Amino acid sequence: MTRRRSDTRERIRQTALELFLERGYDQTSLREIAERLGVTKAALYYHFKTKEELVASLGEDVDRNLAELVGWGRSQPSTPEVRRELLRRLSVIVSEFAPVARFFQENQAALRTVRGEQRNREHMIALTELITAPDPSTEDRIRAVSALFSVFFGPFALEHLEGDPEANRATLLKVAAEILRLPDPE
Structure with missing residues (x-):
């Protein structure tokens, strides 16, 4: 049942x-x-x-996945490989929940009271810290925020780009890693 x-x-x-x-x-x-x-x-x-309860349930899946990603990241050493893997895993979450993300993006004004803004902010802060090298400068922190925004919002910009969507997503990840100045994987 x-x-x-x-x-x-x-x-x-x-x-x-x-x-x-x-x-x-x-x-x-x-x-x-x-x-x-x-x-x-x-x-x-x-x-x-209510409609608000229904919308909140849509956000719960994203929230749970982001919380799991943050938990995983916190259990790992702070290495370039782990930071790259965090970006990759985040990209998978964004891809998996693209329709939900699009909905929240397109309906922000109407949904401010429904959505877990505080949780989302906490996830973004945690992810920023996790993808930033130890003892970061202000520039390093700005690079981390820029890389996260690239991964979060890049797929919307790439929708109308020609080519294979997976190849475009891989390129987006490469650019995000370059923003962080992560070395190329061997």
């Missing part, structure tokens, strides 16, 4: 995300989500009482 409930919950989340991306957060109602799913509003309310 739990599996079925979680499958339904995931279908609701995916359908809501599709509608939010198509129409925008403010222009999408729970009724419309229920209609697209072919369920009653009562069935939808069983899983999510």
Whole structure:
């Protein structure tokens, strides 16, 4: 029974995300989500009482993955190889959650109260510290922030770039590593 409930919950989340991306957060109602799913509003309310609760659940997956990445990074020595691997793993998370990231990016004003802004800020601070070499200068810290922004927001800029998306993502990672002045892997 739990599996079925979680499958339904995931279908609701995916359908809501599709509608939010198509129409925008403010222009999408729970009724419309229920209609697209072919369920009653009562069935939808069983899983999510409000649209805000539904949106918060979308952010939970990203938050959990970022928290796991930060935890992994903190358990590793601060080496160029680990910093490069942190960027790579972050790129995978960004790629995996691209639709959710796009939704949050396109609906920032409407979602300020829904989204876990403090958690996101904490993850960014932690990741910045983790990809910065020990005893960093101000320039090193700025390079770390620039590299993270490249990995986080670069995929949006690359969407319309010709070529293989994976090759473009690899190039983006290479540039982020160059921003950090990480040596090329052997």
